[in-house]
Amino acid sequence: MNIVVCIKQVPDTTDVKIDPKTGTLIREGVPSIVNPDDKHAIEEALRLKEKFGGKVTAVSMGPPQAEDALREASAMGVDEMILLCDRAFAGADTWATSYALGTAVRKLGFDLVICGREAIDGxxxxxxxxxxxxxxxxxxxxxxxxxxxxxxxxxxxxLEDGYERIEANLPALITVIADLNKPRYPSVRGIVEAYREKEVKVWTAGDINADPQCIGLEGSPTEVQRTFAPEPKGEGEMLEGSTEEVCSQLVSRLKDKNVLR
Ligand SMILES: Cc1cc2nc3c(=O)[nH]c(=O)nc-3n(C[C@H](O)[C@H](O)[C@H](O)COP(=O)(O)OP(=O)(O)OC[C@H]3O[C@@H](n4cnc5c(N)ncnc54)[C@H](O)[C@@H]3O)c2cc1C
Structure with a gap:
C-alpha cells in the first residue's frame, strides 16, 4: 500500500503572538515541532505499512527549515521525504496550499493520504x-x-457524543485525531539514518507542474482584512462571604446582566 502523510512544521506553542504593527506572527524565539496531530498520522501510516506492506512518504510544504520536521518523521520510520519549497508557494491560503500538496501527492501516486485533523498554528x-x-x-x-x-x-x-462508522473505497484521504494511537519514539538507528543518510527531496512548483494561477498569493482566494490579538478580558472578581452571601451576590450580579430574571 502506498501511503502519503502530510506533515506541517509549526511553532511549539498554542499561544501565538502577533506583532501589533505588522499584523504578522512573531516566530522569533519559538522552537518548531511537527504538528502534534501529524505524529498520529505518521504512526498510523507506519502501522498500516507494517501490517499490509508498502511504502510511507512524508510530504511537507514550507520553508527550508521544514526539512527538520521531515527528518523527524523519517526517524520514526517513514521511507521517503518530500519538501515542497519554492518562493512561488509563498502567501498561500488553505486552498492554494491544498492544491500544491494535492498536486505533489498525485505525482507520487497513493492508495491512502493521511493528514492531521488540524494544525495548532493555522x-x-x-x-x-x-x-x-x-x-x-x-x-x-x-x-x-x-x-x-x-x-x-x-x-x-x-462525534461530540459518540462516533460513526464510515466505509470508503480506496484511494481515499483521512484526517486523524490524537485518540487514534500513541506515536512511537524514534529509534537511535532511525535518528542516525534520518539525519546522516537519508535524503530530503526538494520539489519546486515546476517539479509538480503546478499551475502558476493556483499557487501562492495568485491562487489564494482568501483576503485577510486584518489580523489582531484579541483584547485581554477584564480581571475576574472573587466574591467574599459565606456560601449564602456569595450565592446571593452572584444571583444579583447575574440579574443585573439580564442572565437571570
Ligand atoms: C492570505 C493568506 C496568506 C498566507 N500566507 C502564508 C505564507 O506566506 N506562509 C505561511 O507559512 N503560511 C501562510 N498562510 C497560512 C497557510 O495558508 C496555512 O498555514 C496553511 O494553508 C495550512 O492551514 P492550517 O494551518 O489551518 O492547517 P490545517 O488545515 O489545520 O491542517 C490540517 C492538516 O493538514 C496538513 N497540513 C497543513 N499544512 C501543511 C503543510 N504546509 N504541509 C504539509 N501538510 C500540511 C497536516 O496534516 C495538518 O495536520 C497564509 C494564509 C492566508 C489566508
Whole structure:
C-alpha cells in the first residue's frame, strides 16, 4: 500500500503572538515541532505499512527549515521525504496550499493520504478536506480508529457524543485525531539514518507542474482584512462571604446582566 502523510512544521506553542504593527506572527524565539496531530498520522501510516506492506512518504510544504520536521518523521520510520519549497508557494491560503500538496501527492501516486485533523498554528482543519476535493477522492475526517478490508478503508469518525462508522473505497484521504494511537519514539538507528543518510527531496512548483494561477498569493482566494490579538478580558472578581452571601451576590450580579430574571 502506498501511503502519503502530510506533515506541517509549526511553532511549539498554542499561544501565538502577533506583532501589533505588522499584523504578522512573531516566530522569533519559538522552537518548531511537527504538528502534534501529524505524529498520529505518521504512526498510523507506519502501522498500516507494517501490517499490509508498502511504502510511507512524508510530504511537507514550507520553508527550508521544514526539512527538520521531515527528518523527524523519517526517524520514526517513514521511507521517503518530500519538501515542497519554492518562493512561488509563498502567501498561500488553505486552498492554494491544498492544491500544491494535492498536486505533489498525485505525482507520487497513493492508495491512502493521511493528514492531521488540524494544525495548532493555522487551526483551520481545512487542508485535508480541500485536498480530497482537489484529488477527487473520498474523505473521512476526525478518524479515531482504522480498519482495512478488500480495497476499502473503514473508520470510526469521532462525534461530540459518540462516533460513526464510515466505509470508503480506496484511494481515499483521512484526517486523524490524537485518540487514534500513541506515536512511537524514534529509534537511535532511525535518528542516525534520518539525519546522516537519508535524503530530503526538494520539489519546486515546476517539479509538480503546478499551475502558476493556483499557487501562492495568485491562487489564494482568501483576503485577510486584518489580523489582531484579541483584547485581554477584564480581571475576574472573587466574591467574599459565606456560601449564602456569595450565592446571593452572584444571583444579583447575574440579574443585573439580564442572565437571570
Ligand atoms: C492570505 C493568506 C496568506 C498566507 N500566507 C502564508 C505564507 O506566506 N506562509 C505561511 O507559512 N503560511 C501562510 N498562510 C497560512 C497557510 O495558508 C496555512 O498555514 C496553511 O494553508 C495550512 O492551514 P492550517 O494551518 O489551518 O492547517 P490545517 O488545515 O489545520 O491542517 C490540517 C492538516 O493538514 C496538513 N497540513 C497543513 N499544512 C501543511 C503543510 N504546509 N504541509 C504539509 N501538510 C500540511 C497536516 O496534516 C495538518 O495536520 C497564509 C494564509 C492566508 C489566508
Amino acid at each position: 487551526d483551520t482543519a481545512q487542508i485535508g478536506p480541500q485536498m480530497a476535493e482537489h484529488l477527487g477522492v473520498p474523505q473521512i475526517t476526525y478518524v479515531r480508529n482504522v480498519e482495512m478490508g478488500d480495497g476499502k478503508i473503514i473508520c470510526e469518525r469521532a
